[in-house]
Amino acid sequence: MCNYLFVYGTLLEGEGNHGLLHHARPIAKQAKTKGKLYDTKQGYPMLDIDSEHVVYGEVYEVTDQLMWKALDELEGYIHEGHKDNEYDKVVQTVETDQGEFEAVVYVARDRSLLQEFIPGGNWRVWKEDLLEGMLYFAYGSCMDNDRFIKHGVDQHFQDCLGRAVFKGYTLRYNHVIHDGGRADMVEEGGVVEGKLYRVPPEAITYLYGREGVDNNGYRPAIISVEHEGKMVDHVLTFFVLNKEKEVAPPDHYSTEIIRGATGVLSEEYVQKLIEQVHALKNSDVVNN
Template structure:
């Protein structure tokens, strides 16, 4: 049986409508990205067209021949087909583990009228998430653990409802964003565990978080993750991930202090000690 790498970016993603088609497939990377422009078709699903200047985010899977046939059927693709809805071609997919050649479904040239609305940040799940108006669950793992910073910014009223302490499995906290005074926190998909706080925040708080995280200057990007909290899986929780990862750099003392101060009494002592030891190794 042949195996194929496939990059998915829309309704085949985790917790989306057609993800069941990939339930038995092997997840290679939950955080993956590639060159392309992402559009809303207005039909309940997105489409990608080729681009060397924009980025599309999604997930990378290793699938069987049977999976691939099911995906081809969903995407309206036939080999040598003249009226395909999408084309299926290979291109380079990036992830925290490296780079992989994988299939991606892009809109067929004769169907480019489907490309209705550009999707900001190149992430279908985030695009859908931003359409809601209710409260948001937000996973904080870095300096946003620290309530003192919220008070200083005059936004502490947004962060009064702590839903709980959660674990993000499959990731490790690293300091991969290099600023002039040192590294800033990031989550890297390498099989570890990240502990953090989950806040329930009002929708209007997103403007503050996007500004603080440098979303519009491509410092961090919003992402939706599944976390474990009180023994339950909480799906599609908001967090932020570094866009362009640098080599790890020791964080400034004040920044590490914010993480420790915010996490103390909430995160496990073992986790905090391990984090402190890791920072010592970076010095």
């Protein structure tokens, strides 16, 4: 039996039914699999099998048979092929930053529950009331004010709460465009520091455009970060959608990052950023 489970709704960390996975081993917090995500309008989503779309979620290792039984009860799964199943169980490929896994996925059987398609395939982002504004974690060029000023949106980024830390991730420049790499966070251990902002809806609209959400650049995600020694939930950030081999960023981009980080992030981390860029540039020279 497959011991990996892909979750995408109320079983996600921080959601109402996550307690059922208390003794499960987390494998990946940034994961995706094929499917279309729908809101049931009953407080939870459903994944419909589909090869053209993706759904984002988390992967856990579940070895306790009693836990599987509790999960089946939650999902209204009686046994394979039962006419009264609310969900069916399938095994399909799940992609993570650590590689691919074959994982159990609970998918829609009662299709009458598929009420509204969720663009982007992310339940936590869909649930957030972005029209009310929210907290935002910037870790790349959006730590710097210059482009905010140039674009006439700096007034939306005045409420900076200071330094925040996102553990379990490493900064990589693996969003590659014509002049070099752009920043991303990869789930491979480590720590990413950034600025935590409280932003209005206008800032979120701007960020979606700047990050190329509708053009396969970055995808929005809701994370938890550490700020002033406490965990802060429901924080918006952005991950690279299609990760490539890391290359050095262009000078103007790395300048924005270093300038924005200086004086807010730790001196040790800023120095690490500088050294990382230098190492990538040297590597690019050697490889070329």
